[in-house]
Amino acid sequence: MTTRVAVLGANGRMGRAVVRLAHEAGMKVVCAVGAGDDGRDAGELAGVGAVGVKLTADVGAIAASGADVLVDFSTPAALAQACRACVDGKVAIASGTTGLDDAGAAALDAAAAHVPVLWEPNMSVGVHVLSALLERAIAALGEGYDVEIVEAHHRMKVDAPSGTALRLAEVAKAARRQVTGKEPRFVMGRDGKPGARPPEEIGVLAMRGGDVVGDHTAFLLGDGERIELTHRASSRDLFARGALRAGRWLVGRAPGRYRLGDVLA
Numbered sequence: 001m002t003t004r005v006a007v008l009g010a011n012g013r014m015g016r017a018v019v020r021l022a023h024e025a026g027m028k029v030v031c032a033v034g035a036g037d038d039g040r041d042a043g044e045l046a047g048v049g050a051v052g053v054k055l056t057a058d059v060g061a062i063a064a065s066g067a068d069v070l071v072d073f074s075t076p077a078a079l080a081q082a083c084r085a086c087v088d089g090k091v092a093i094a095s096g097t098t099g100l101d102d103a104g105a106a107a108l109d110a111a112a113a114h115v116p117v118l119w120e121p122n123m124s125v126g127v128h129v130l131s132a133l134l135e136r137a138i139a140a141l142g143e144g145y146d147v148e149i150v151e152a153h154h155r156m157k158v159d160a161p162s163g164t165a166l167r168l169a170e171v172a173k174a175a176r177r178q179v180t181g182k183e184p185r186f187v188m189g190r191d192g193k194p195g196a197r198p199p200e201e202i203g204v205l206a207m208r209g210g211d212v213v214g215d216h217t218a219f220l221l222g223d224g225e226r227i228e229l230t231h232r233a234s235s236r237d238l239f240a241r242g243a244l245r246a247g248r249w250l251v252g253r254a255p256g257r258y259r260l261g262d263v264l265a
Helices: 013-024 042-047 076-089 104-111 124-141 163-179 237-250 258-265
Strands: 004-008 028-033 067-074 092-095 118-121 146-151 186-188 202-209 216-222 223-232 255-256
Touching: 004 013, 004 076, 004 202, 004 216, 013 028, 013 104, 013 237, 028 042, 028 104, 028 216, 028 223, 042 237, 042 258, 067 237, 076 092, 092 104, 092 237, 104 118, 118 258, 124 163, 124 216, 124 223, 124 237, 146 163, 237 258
Parallel strands: 004 028, 004 067, 067 092, 092 118, 118 255, 146 202, 186 202
Antiparallel strands: 146 216, 216 223
């Protein structure tokens, strides 16, 4: 059966990519929500021609849309509102919105009691593989290697560090804890005279500029050598494809929290 998709943030860069790729994949966009551009056809905004779905600013429209799944690349505040609408309409949630605060995370948890929910700060399959490689590398190298995470994004990105960098840092933290038996701590940038780097520190550094879609590098720095594990995104389409793949997989699943790893498995 054709998967029916609601898109939150449908007139943003990621949302337009979701609409376009959903249309190309034979999925049916049934609801498009976004601030501004009210009344414009979502397909025309996405460059695929009219699809008969007008953009609306009313998040509540998701509940009555008949959608199977919401694909979301918006803002934490909009996502929190959409969670309530998805529960009302029994709509699964596949979200790639970053910068979530405690309230946003709580909204996802509450929705997961009623519908299947998958949230990932990065919907790229390649980034998921990068996380697995980082975990294995830290375990194999053992003690004596410092871990630093560096990310770069376009000048318009509003949150820093990126959600993906924070996810990689969490992976590194858990892996280091297994190796050393000590609790690592994060450092979000450095300035002044922070002193010598303690071994259990994990640095997370953000760069902003230009039109960089998203670069992430995990550095494993030892004496006399270093390993660099890097993922570079050259197109936003890969995130939209990952979200649509996750959304199709979620349809019909039991309520609960899921991860991209569940989809790939």
